[in-house]
Amino acid sequence: SRFFSRLFNKISFRDFGTLILTQGKSESLTIEADQELLSELIAEVRGDTLVLGIDDDWLNRIGKVISSVFNNEEHRIIYHLTFTDISEIKVSGKCTLQCSALTADNLKLKVSGLGNITIDKLESKVLDSSISGRGDFKISGRADEHKLRVSGSADVDAANLASQTAQITISGQGNATLRVQDSLDITISGLGQVNYYGQPKVRQVISGFGKSKRLIES
Incomplete structure (x- = not known):
């Protein structure tokens, strides 16, 4: 689990995986993923936006997304995010979002x-x-x-x-x-x-x- 020192009111969820959103009184994030994927994940606040996805290496991202499409791997990464307030959600790639x-x-x-x-x-x-x-x-x-x-x-x-x-x-x-x-x-x-x-x-x-x-x- 991780907590955020900077506030965000926007979410950018990209590449692949499942994001489960819960509105609450504080922000926190728990990630379920294979060990080899954890080191390649981004979960950081940039400006007012929380970015969730694969690292910024484009070739790595493209390869992972293509693999997820053909191998039905979107459930290999599950983000459990609790947020207080949100104004914008962007989802790109082979992603599942539930709220x-x-x-x-x-x-x-x-x-x-x-x-x-x-x-x-x-x-x-x-x-x-x-x-x-x-x-x-x-x-x-x-x-x-x-x-x-x-x-x-x-x-x-x-x-x-x-x-x-x-x-x-x-x-x-x-x-x-x-x-x-x-x-x-x-x-x-x-x-x-x-x-x-x-x-x-x-x-x-x-x-x-x-x-x-x-x-x-x-």
Whole structure:
């Protein structure tokens, strides 16, 4: 276990592994990993950002990530991080992130690569999400305003995230399911699809073969 002498409110999680987030009254980190990997890991605060991943040697990082993709090794590294406050989370590579509850005034999420992200019980005024690559993103809770950008073939499940307003832009083959009460702005290019629950006022601009669909509660 390690504790941090410098405060952070942003997280950059990269390369591969599993990150389990818990919001608490102090910051601490425990890492589970094979002995040969521990010496190659970075877990340090740079400015206001906690960086978690493989060391800064690019060739080493690329080799490790490629190996994890083909050998399903993302569970060889498990980070257990307790944090007090967070405003931004960046995930890149073949990473899994799990968080059971998160409260933040404004939260920015940026996911690229093969990220698999699950956040339960979010409470936020504004959620600003950018999901690219082949990532999967599942989130529930409440965000008064949800801004979402999806590219590549990413899949977003926000069916249980209650929002007053939402703005979504999809390019490529991405798919997203939302829950919106008041207003929904949709922009789709390519083959993207937006499904939504609720009866918001909808404004949409769709090019290519994209489509949107209102879903009925079962």
